[in-house]
Amino acid sequence: MHHSAEPVLSIQGLSFRYPPRPGGAAGSGALVLDGLALEIPAAATAVLLGRADAGKTTLARIVAGLVPRFTGGGIAGSVKVRGRDVRPVAPYDLVETIGLVAQDSEEQLITTRCDTEAAFALESLGLSRAEMRRRVEESLEKVGLGGFAQRNPSTLSGGEKKRLLVACLLAVRPDLWILDEALGELDFEWKTRVLDIASGASATVLLLESRWSPLAEKRGTSFFLVDGGRVRAAAADARDASMGAALLAAGIRTAQRPAPASLPVDGCLRASGLRFSFPGAPGFGLLVEHLELRFGEICALVGRNGSGKSTLARILCGLLHPQEGTVGFGGPGGGRAARAEELLARIGYLFQNPDLQIFLPTVREELGLGLRALRLGREEAEGRISEAAARFDLPDLDAPPALLSYGARRRLQAATYFLLSRDLLILDEIDSGLSYREIETLVDALASRVPGLVLITHDLALARSACHRIVVMDQGRIAVDSPSHDFDPAGEWAAQGTAR
Amino acid sequence: MGRPGDRAVIAEFYSPGQSFLHRWDARAKLLVLPLVLAGFFLPSAPWVLLIFTVVIAAVIALALGPSQLLPPLKAVWPVLVLILFLTSPFHLGGVPVLRVLGVTLLTSEGLDTTLVLLLRFLGITCGFFAIVRTVSLDDIVLSLRWFGLPYSACLVMTITLRMIPTLAVTWHAVRDAHRLRSGTFERRQPLVSTYLPVLTSVMIAAVKGIPLLAMSLESRGFGRRNPRTSLSGLKKCSALLPDVLALAAVAAGLLWPVLIRW
Numbered sequence: 001m002h003h004s005a006e007p008v009l010s011i012q013g014l015s016f017r018y019p020p021r022p023g024g025a026a027g028s029g030a031l032v033l034d035g036l037a038l039e040i041p042a043a044a045t046a047v048l049l050g051r052a053d054a055g056k057t058t059l060a061r062i063v064a065g066l067v068p069r070f071t072g073g074g075i076a077g078s079v080k081v082r083g084r085d086v087r088p089v090a091p092y093d094l095v096e097t098i099g100l101v102a103q104d105s106e107e108q109l110i111t112t113r114c115d116t117e118a119a120f121a122l123e124s125l126g127l128s129r130a131e132m133r134r135r136v137e138e139s140l141e142k143v144g145l146g147g148f149a150q151r152n153p154s155t156l157s158g159g160e161k162k163r164l165l166v167a168c169l170l171a172v173r174p175d176l177w178i179l180d181e182a183l184g185e186l187d188f189e190w191k192t193r194v195l196d197i198a199s200g201a202s203a204t205v206l207l208l209e210s211r212w213s214p215l216a217e218k219r220g221t222s223f224f225l226v227d228g229g230r231v232r233a234a235a236a237d238a239r240d241a242s243m244g245a246a247l248l249a250a251g252i253r254t255a256q257r258p259a260p261a262s263l264p265v266d267g268c269l270r271a272s273g274l275r276f277s278f279p280g281a282p283g284f285g286l287l288v289e290h291l292e293l294r295f296g297e298i299c300a301l302v303g304r305n306g307s308g309k310s311t312l313a314r315i316l317c318g319l320l321h322p323q324e325g326t327v328g329f330g331g332p333g334g335g336r337a338a339r340a341e342e343l344l345a346r347i348g349y350l351f352q353n354p355d356l357q358i359f360l361p362t363v364r365e366e367l368g369l370g371l372r373a374l375r376l377g378r379e380e381a382e383g384r385i386s387e388a389a390a391r392f393d394l395p396d397l398d399a400p401p402a403l404l405s406y407g408a409r410r411r412l413q414a415a416t417y418f419l420l421s422r423d424l425l426i427l428d429e430i431d432s433g434l435s436y437r438e439i440e441t442l443v444d445a446l447a448s449r450v451p452g453l454v455l456i457t458h459d460l461a462l463a464r465s466a467c468h469r470i471v472v473m474d475q476g477r478i479a480v481d482s483p484s485h486d487f488d489p490a491g492e493w494a495a496q497g498t499a500r
Numbered sequence: 501m502g503r504p505g506d507r508a509v510i511a512e513f514y515s516p517g518q519s520f521l522h523r524w525d526a527r528a529k530l531l532v533l534p535l536v537l538a539g540f541f542l543p544s545a546p547w548v549l550l551i552f553t554v555v556i557a558a559v560i561a562l563a564l565g566p567s568q569l570l571p572p573l574k575a576v577w578p579v580l581v582l583i584l585f586l587t588s589p590f591h592l593g594g595v596p597v598l599r600v601l602g603v604t605l606l607t608s609e610g611l612d613t614t615l616v617l618l619l620r621f622l623g624i625t626c627g628f629f630a631i632v633r634t635v636s637l638d639d640i641v642l643s644l645r646w647f648g649l650p651y652s653a654c655l656v657m658t659i660t661l662r663m664i665p666t667l668a669v670t671w672h673a674v675r676d677a678h679r680l681r682s683g684t685f686e687r688r689q690p691l692v693s694t695y696l697p698v699l700t701s702v703m704i705a706a707v708k709g710i711p712l713l714a715m716s717l718e719s720r721g722f723g724r725r726n727p728r729t730s731l732s733g734l735k736k737c738s739a740l741l742p743d744v745l746a747l748a749a750v751a752a753g754l755l756w757p758v759l760i761r762w
Contacts, residue, residue, distance in 0.1 A: 066715045091718040100719055107712035110720065112514065112637050112662065119731035124721025132731050150516070154669070168720070319676050349680045355708065356677040359701040370681070402704045416681065 006083055007039040008176055008204040009046075009063065014077035015229070016058060016067070021403055029073060030405075032058045034229030036077070040176075040222065045195065045205040047216045049252045050226035051435040052407025056208040057103065059226075060180040063206070064100045065091040081176055095121050099169035103181035103433055104353070105161035114140060114156075115149040118167045125172070132171075139167040142197055144190075158185035159305030166194050170201060177203045181210065184432050187304045187458055188215065195219050210435045211459065212253040225250060251437020254465050260444050265295040265451035269316060269347065269424050270335055273325035276315060286311050286322075286476040292330065295423060295451035298443065300463030300484070302456075303473035309456050312473065313426045316454075318343030329423075348422035348450070352429045354413040355402070363389070363404075363412060364397040370420040388415040391445045406433055414442045417450070424452035431457050440466060463487075513632040513665060521563035521630060525735055526639040527646055528743035529631050535751040536627045540620045546612055549619035555753075556626045564633065572622075572629040580618060587614040637662060642734050651728050659713070667706060674701040 014036040018029040032055040040046040050056050061067040065086055068075050079086050081097050102108050111117045118136045127135075140146055143163035148156070153164055162185050169177055177198050183191045192215060198205045209216060216223075217238040225233040225246050232250075235243035247253040274288040286308045293299055293316070301309050314320040316327055318340035328337035329346070338346075351357055360366045367385045376384070389397055392415040394408065401412055410433070417425055425446060431439050443466050447453055457463055463470050463484065470487045472480035480487075516522075539552055560568055588610030598606035635643075637658040644654040675698050717723070 061715070064719055066719060069718075070711045070715050090723065091715070092721045092723040095719070095721040095724075107709065108716045110713075110716055116638050116731055121720040123729050123731060124724050126724075126726045126729050129729065129731060129733065132729070136731065154666075317680060319680070344679055351673075351677050351680075355705055356674050356701060357681055359674075359678070359697045359704065402708070420681070 008042050009040040010080040012037050012078045017074045019072040036230050038224055038231055042204055043202055044221040045219050046222045047207045047220035048224045049209050052433050053405040054226045055229055057180055060178045064098050065089055065094050097174055098176045099174035100178045101165045101182035105165055108165055109153045112152050114151050114164055117153055118171050121172045135171045139170040143167045157306050162186055173201050178206045180208045181433050191215050210433055212247050251435045254436040254461050260447045267331040268292045268294040270330045271327045274322045275324035276322045298453045298467045299469045300455045300467040301471050302463055307473040308476040309473050317347040317349040346423045348417045348425040350427045354409040357413050358401045362398050363394055363401055366401055388418050422450055425450045426454040428456045431459050431462055514636045515633055519563035521634045525740050525743040526635045526643045528747045530643050532747040532751050540623050546615040553619050553623040560630050572625045576625050583617050587617055670702050670705050674698050
């Protein structure tokens with residue numbers, strides 16, 4: 001590890017334009033970065049904030065030497081790490097200098113065991129077996145995966161995968177750690193510990209986030225707001241007034257508005273006596289005695305990694321069958337249990353990965369798919385598609401969804417459900433990679449059409465500002481069920497780091 | 501509807517264990533595999549291939565349990581059905597075995613050829629399954645490197661092996677996602693209109709994954725010129741010999757009818 005006065009990362013006049021889409025004119029590719037400049041001193045934690053599609057991931061990959069090497073596109077400007085121009089250097093020669101943890105951990109996992117995953121870069125560096133063993137054991141231990149050496153990474157939870165990727169960095173100890181929305185799937189306790197681990201390794205951290213958080217405020221030593229491809233605001237102090245105003249204006253920081261009004265619809269989705277455990281996973285068991293999700297209400301489902309939020313959601317929408325208990329609908333005329341077919345038809349579930357739910361050649365066809373069942377006339381269908389495109393800010397109805405940006409794909413995914421008739425919609429980590437403004441826009445639009453919404457999130461600020469009610473899960477049980485205005489953010493569950 | 505909870509999300513074929521098949525050295529198993537494959541491709545009578553297949557199936561059942569015979573069968577049953585129905589109409593020589601309304605549907609040659617193809621396909625599948633189920637991908641890489649293959653070639657082979665179950669997991673995830681969007685079950689819809697969108701999403705995910713995998717490999721040092729080391733190692737060469745001899749004896753036992761005929 002080197003120590004000097006020069007910045008660890010220095011970016012000057014960095015511009016980048018992606019290559020045009022197939023069939024597009026030369027130079028028509030998206031301009032993502034436009035003269036971006038920033039410097040980060042040694043051992044600092046720089047927080048770079050920007051909405052989805054602000055170019056954060058592109059910037060991370062440029063610094064790591066992956067873009068334009070794997071994407072093509074036009075680039076200008078300089079990127080220096082410890083005074084060395086890294087743009088002409090291949091990524092494999094930057095292993096000891098730069099480490100990257102990406103937003104989607106699936107795209108980074110290579111091997112079939114946690115220890116070989118953590119050792120992959122060390123093997124590339126040609127370290128001795130004894131040295132590798134020492135570093136791998138130490139790294140896995142520090143991220144809480146000490147007993148997981150032989151586990152297949154694909155069997156880990158989202159948060160555990162993130163911790164494994166942090167262990168991969170810790171084993172190598174590069175000078176610069178780039179955490180690209182890498183803390184998203186971690187609960188507050190682990191977010192803090194990951195930053196402690198980086199700090200303990202004397203690393204310089206570039207933390208790329210789409211939302212302001214108390215953790216960033218507490219741990220950041222410099223702050224940058226990126227918009228339109230360049231740094232719009234910078235501050236060394238989290239309490240800087242102009243920075244705060246800029247973040248609010250950009251929707252990166254929440255204004256703690258009241259939760260949106262939802263449709264006045266009677267009825268609810270009711271779960272009773274649910275018992276569920278995965279075969280071969282004796283450590284986890286879901287046990288929900290009673291849960292009522294009322295239509296006309298926006299509910300947040302929060303809890304630690306592995307607390308059972310997604311499992312419960314999958315049972316509620318009919319994808320998983322509980323071993324005991326029922327899920328059904330309640331209303332003015334009484335309640336009844338529902339079959340899986342009915343749950344699938346009446347409950348929607350937005351997967352965290354939008355690519356799993358969009359598959360047609362154009363945005364127009366994606367939006368039109370759900371309208372076919374309604375047998376609308378051509379004009380009326382077109383009208384609804386245009387309305388959805390406008391509400392969800394989808395720029396081009398003829399664009400291929402697979403080539404849209406992450407934020408646009410997320411909006412398209414939500415827009416498809418906007419056009420479907422569902423009684424209740426579960427949004428699984430809808431906040432992943434989106435700013436507060438973007439999430440609020442999505443939630444407002446969906447709440448105007450769907451009677452009940454459930455937001456699965458780790459962000460308590462979001463839960464309090466966007467939802468009427470907060471349900472906290474812990475070890476497969478419902479630990480707290482409270483109106484959001486009565487929820488105590490300093491209470492036991494929040495204090496334990498369940499969600500913040 | 502399927503039960504996603506029943507599907508352990510394990511994106512590889514390997515299953516850890518302590519059976520005698522697990523304990524045999526990975527290099528010995530990889531050495532014997534071509535011999536077994538050769539046995540299936542020699543011009544043999546169906547009963548010889550039947551013995552081969554039964555022996556391999558017995559080894560799997562003894563080492564891993566009878567239930568482990570199901571995964572390879574489940575993986576290839578559509579191909580077996582195709583072989584069963586599409587082979588005999590193209591081999592109408594020999595004695596008629598089945599005639600309906602004066603039309604010969606099955607002859608002795610058709611029956612022989614169908615059996616040979618069925619047993620060959622099933623036996624080879626079981627042989628591969630016995631290897632990939634009991635040898636971890638890391639040990640396959642180490643063994644292939646021990647045989648002198650470059651690391652990049654070994655990595656390509658293991659990534660290919662890993663890709664098949666990964667795509668299967670993706671398929672299930674995408675199918676669930678589509679069910680939720682359509683709100684229906686595939687059994688109520690025509691086959692093509694159900695599976696084509698799922699296949700499209702899986703293909704998109706797979707194609708998008710190619711550059712991401714390349715990025716991940718290079719950012720973890722794949723491509724460096726210095727010699728690559730390994731976290732884990734294989735047994736000493738002296739431990740390899742008994743395993744090779746034992747497996748060679750098994751292979752010779754399988755091949756004895758053919759060897760005697762030669």
